[in-house]
Amino acid sequence: MTGASGCIGHYIAQSLIQETEYDLYLLVRNQEKLKFDYKHPCVTILQADMREIDRFRDILETIDVAVLVATAWGGPQEVFEVNVAKTVQLVQLLNPNVCQQAIYFSTASILDSNNQLLQEADELGTDYIRSKYDCYRELSKLSIAPPITVLFPTLVFGGGDDQPYSHLSADLPEIVKWIDLVRFFQADGSFHFIHGRDIATVVRYLIDYPPTPTQPPPQPPSPPPP
Numbered sequence: 001m002t003g004a005s006g007c008i009g010h011y012i013a014q015s016l017i018q019e020t021e022y023d024l025y026l027l028v029r030n031q032e033k034l035k036f037d038y039k040h041p042c043v044t045i046l047q048a049d050m051r052e053i054d055r056f057r058d059i060l061e062t063i064d065v066a067v068l069v070a071t072a073w074g075g076p077q078e079v080f081e082v083n084v085a086k087t088v089q090l091v092q093l094l095n096p097n098v099c100q101q102a103i104y105f106s107t108a109s110i111l112d113s114n115n116q117l118l119q120e121a122d123e124l125g126t127d128y129i130r131s132k133y134d135c136y137r138e139l140s141k142l143s144i145a146p147p148i149t150v151l152f153p154t155l156v157f158g159g160g161d162d163q164p165y166s167h168l169s170a171d172l173p174e175i176v177k178w179i180d181l182v183r184f185f186q187a188d189g190s191f192h193f194i195h196g197r198d199i200a201t202v203v204r205y206l207i208d209y210p211p212t213p214t215q216p217p218p219q220p221p222s223p224p225p226p
Helices: 007-019 050-060 076-093 119-124 127-141 167-176 196-208
Strands: 024-028 043-047 065-068 101-105 148-151 155-157 193-195
Touching (some): 050 076, 065 076, 076 127, 119 127, 127 148, 148 196, 193 196
Parallel strands (some): 101 148
């Protein structure tokens, strides 16, 4: 699992440690950021950056399920190297004869209202969104890889004494200050939100019961005719 030091990663790691008997390999840059008890017989900490993923090719050959939560947020070079190049490389290092599935965290910001890839996300999105768009396309091109289950969270709540706060939860105090003004505005729109603990429940279910593909994955729109 990558990204265990983040909000979603904490909930997933804690759920797997407390409620399953899986052997866990957690790739983290700084294990001091882990708020849960990782000194557990089922847990092996791999302290390294995603950009060093090649160091663990022998371990990756033995992995049954890969949960890819890690993401980079700032700096164009780091964002595209971590979120695209190294994520794809990690999946390529998995043994499709051993690994049952890779669970990859993307973002709903790259999808349109019909859950198809949104071209504008590639053209107008931030570096983070464009990197998620690129990674999804690159993963869909892999000919030799374990089955890939893609999750598309949007607004994530969560955090507390045992978990770091999500970006949304951390910003709530600032949002609340404007609530008296916001109530005078209205707009058409929709959004999806979910708590980190619920995401962990979904991931645990997917690990125990790998899904069978029933429909083609989202595809980018066809280019306009010349």
